[in-house]
Amino acid sequence: MNLLIIEDDKVLSESIKETTKEMFHIEQSFDGEEGLYLAEQNIFDVIILDIMMPHMNGYEVLEELRKKSITTPVIILTAKDGIDDKIKGFKVGADDYLVKPFHREELLLRLEAMVRRSVGSFKENILSFKELHLNLKNKTASIGEEVIKLNGKQFDLLEYLINNKNTILTKEQIFDRIWGFESDTSTTVVEVYASNLRKNLKKYDYDQYIKTFRGLGYMLSEGEGNV
Amino acid sequence: MNLLIIEDDKVLSESIKETTKEMFHIEQSFDGEEGLYLAEQNIFDVIILDIMMPHMNGYEVLEELRKKSITTPVIILTAKDGIDDKIKGFKVGADDYLVKPFHREELLLRLEAMVRRSVGSFKENILSFKELHLNLKNKTASIGEEVIKLNGKQFDLLEYLINNKNTILTKEQIFDRIWGFESDTSTTVVEVYASNLRKNLKKYDYDQYIKTFRGLGYMLSEGEGNV
């Protein structure tokens, strides 16, 4: 579970990191532009976004993000309590809005509530695509009754694809999400894993749903052909 | 879009109904037990739930609901501002928590944000020209129901044309936009791509809208002939 904190106040950012590090893998950014760049990787499960920042403020970051079809849940964090600011925040696509100062617990609770929904693991941690079910708790995949054997990264890849079905994911995004930013292996491993995953799904004819978009990336979608 | 309001204060309930009736079809319940019964029908898109109610309080309603695997998004509404109450609310499965008194607009915004997500109708990012639709998210083009297969640069070209319909674009502009300034291929590739694109659109008679202006460039426009 990945959390991006975009907040220029380093003290606050650290403090948020402290309270959330049990639950998430954390990335921090201390200014809007960099934050936007990171968020665009589309590898985060939720983003905490401050409004008042130098160069590029939170509203601009969020607006740009949504414009680019990045739908990661965003919690806006701000000292502004006015209703107009809230309106602005939600209008540009925020999912929640928390006014400083706030209780650490409340932030945690709202993060939990958000993730619980968006990751689709509301009950029992099952993620599904058609008849293919992933049990996130014990990392097993099954189609109907039959269990499919997938190793770690193959499972992660499938999970990522399902969570973003009908959206093209570039090899870089997939790589950053599964291998991590600072991994120094080549992004061509993604091809290898896509190939392996397809091989494992072929038996059940589910390989056809993993589509390649040349020069763009991969996408999981239910449609026939290239839809 | 259906909203269930479970709130024993009739004045407040009515007032909420007033502010939300544009957006939702409203059902009201004035006590917990009845509210639970209604919510169990699982026909609502979102539920507003008061905590302090006679017979059965909001926590109990929500807990019971989640126990029965009803995952409808719930916004808790309460006069209690203590962090412990919030913890309790989220722990039993709330998605949001709003403290009275609150701005009508904020409730509306939070409802919107909630529904936007759970209904999955997040902005689809579609660019259209007449009946031709480009899905920017997964780079697919379609006319009516049929999907047209376009490769990367053809898609980019069409996107650029649509974004600038009724404006003549020179070959240089198109080239710089799609191939990039420092590309050292000849600008005549633009002609080749225009040709390919027309060929792909011909089947649907949409090739006619890509017009050539000798010595000037290309333009996409709805008019007949050279208008």
Added chain:
DNA sequence: TTGCCCAACCTTAACAAAACCTTAAAAAAA
């Protein structure tokens, strides 16, 4: 006005070059 010419554009096809797939072996981790 007519007909010719030429430049601009269209279309096609062939070749080149990426991008991707698959497999297998080496390396690392469990």
Added chain:
DNA sequence: TTTTTTTAAGGTTTTGTTAAGGTTGGGCAA
């Protein structure tokens, strides 16, 4: 050891580019 991950290499497919010949339309001279 066994399993998983990474690298490497060769093969396949798709896309990009170029070139060549065909087509079109406007200008201009007769």
